[in-house]
Amino acid sequence: DVKVTQSSRYLVKRTGEKVFLECVQDMDHENMFWYRQDPGLGLRLIYFSYDVKMKEKGDIPEGYSVSREKKERFSLILESASTNQTSMYLCASSLQGAFYEQYFGPGTRLTVT
Amino acid sequence: GEDVEQSLFLSVREGDSSVINCTYTDSSSTYLYWYKQEPGAGLQLLTYIFSNMDMKQDQRLTVLLNKKDKHLSLRIADTQTGDSAIYFCAEAGNNRKLIWGLGTSLAVNP
Numbered sequence: 001d002v003k004v005t006q007s008s009r010y011l012v013k014r015t016g017e018k019v020f021l022e023c024v025q026d027m028d029h030e031n032m033f034w035y036r037q038d039p040g041l042g043l044r045l046i047y048f049s050y051d052v053k054m055k056e057k058g059d060i061p062e063g064y065s066v067s068r069e070k071k072e073r074f075s076l077i078l079e080s081a082s083t084n085q086t087s088m089y090l091c092a093s094s095l096q097g098a099f100y101e102q103y104f105g106p107g108t109r110l111t112v113t
Numbered sequence: 114g115e116d117v118e119q120s121l122f123l124s125v126r127e128g129d130s131s132v133i134n135c136t137y138t139d140s141s142s143t144y145l146y147w148y149k150q151e152p153g154a155g156l157q158l159l160t161y162i163f164s165n166m167d168m169k170q171d172q173r174l175t176v177l178l179n180k181k182d183k184h185l186s187l188r189i190a191d192t193q194t195g196d197s198a199i200y201f202c203a204e205a206g207n208n209r210k211l212i213w214g215l216g217t218s219l220a221v222n223p
Contacts, residue, residue: 099209101146101158105155
């Protein structure tokens with residue numbers, strides 16, 4: 001079974017803090033993704049990575065950066081957290097040949113106060 | 114632009130069939146997907162259909178594709194309380210992105 005784990009289920013941070021969300025997958029997938037999920041807005045892609053040290057912007061990259069130093073790990077960084085980044089963050093991964101067959105982690109619910 | 118639309122809510126009785134509908138806009142989409150999100154969990158891929166197919170069946174799940182009308186449906190036979198979840202329709206868009214619907218919340222009543 002593919003397993004995608006995220007470092008925290010719930011996180012509370014203050015405005016202006018630097019926030020790191022970690023994601024690890026154990027199935028040697030080439031592609032990894034970060035989404036945010038908000039009521040009424042659905043899932044929106046923040047960034048994805050198709051290889052170590054490679055990344056591409058998604059639909060809403062502003063205010064976020066990512067890091068992929070190892071194949072199994074993909075980090076999302078909020079450089080200076082703001083209240084409008086309060087959301088559910090979902091990490092996913094997929095094989096190179098099955099880009100859209102994505103396996104999701106359980107999510108991190110981030111609250112910025 | 115690319116867009117995927119779904120009705121937001123569906124309520125059925127246990128044992129009945131559920132039909133969740135979706136419309137999409139990009140006729141060049143090659144694959145269309147159904148994902149399920151249970152309460153407090155991430156999404157899981159349920160099934161998908163290639164655009165040159167009309168129907169795909171997988172146990173209790175049947176996917177129907179009407180390419181002319183750009184309409185996709187997911188039928189769940191003998192719906193159980195464990196099927197209560199949010200169901201997302203998604204199409205494989207351009208630039209290696211999935212275009213997601215907002216999800217249909219399925220409530221199964223005993």
